[in-house]
Amino acid sequence: MALELYLDLFSQPCRSVYIFAKKNNISFDFKKLSLLDGQQYGEDFGKISLIRKVPALRDGDFCLAESIAIMLYLAEKFKTPDFWYPADLQQRARVNEYLSWQHTAIRMHGSEIFCLRVSSPSLIC
Template identity: 40%
Template sequence: MPTLYLDYMSQPSRACAIFIKLNHMPVDLSNVLIHKGETRADAFRKLNPLGKVPFLTDGELALPESAAILVYLAQKYGAPHHWYPPRKDSQACAMADAALHWYHSNIRAGAARLVFNTVIAKRLGKVPNPAYAEEGLTILNFALDQLEGYWLRGGTQSFMLGQQVSLADLLCTCELEQLCMMDKAKHGTDLQDQLSARPIAKLWLDRVRGAAQPAYADAHSLLWRASGTIARPKM
């Protein structure tokens, strides 16, 4: 049986866990806690020298990177094609891959940099970099504009690749949820602030949350508790 090593405080880990649970895939979920240094431990480094989660093993396969893991599982277990198209549909696969690449270099690049340098760095005993936080916010603002204008077609498309939820939607929303760790009064922005002037993105986020229940709420319960002052979103 495949094993997914994950930490529910990790955005892409949550996306993988949600996808696995929604599609009832026989994959063992093994917690590796980043804040306890478990990703740096020798035992985990022997499995994954990169020292990051999520990470999947399946027989001789040792697979890093969330997008690769999600695509592999979709193909291995024959997930419904709205998640990821069949390989014979080369054009649909090309667009799905483009969305996954875009997520990593835009939504994740901005949101992860912003949240790490405003909240997470201090919790890990590291020094936050305000310049990196500002850079992350700039990238995120640009990415959210692209999300609404290009991927959601100005609101005429319900999800990034059409009218049904996809792997790209799941990765992007899990990344944005991390902003609930922020407090506008302390950090200048938070998830609610980012979406307040973006009704198309807000509706899309609500759609993805709804389409991925109950696994979505289960996977985010730890994050929502850890966020403290931020109330759990209504589903």
């Protein structure tokens, strides 16, 4: 069974996973999940992701949520070039530092802008 990625490209974490997989020529079945249509609440998707959020991965019987965890899984499974997730302990720690930092330092604020734009488009040009 091909590796499946459940994605809605409106979502920043989904775009991260998508771009990472594409850049590394990782083949996968693109499973489009429309958040605007509420497909995350469907019965089938509940079996893929307990937290009902995208991105989500299915690799055989194994399901995984969280964009960072998914990208690290892909990096290790497909042995992507070293610069993505270096083998060197301290270089890898630097990547981990960034991945930990970005959740609250970048992504959270990006989400706020997105939500504001969707809910009140006239407030932001």
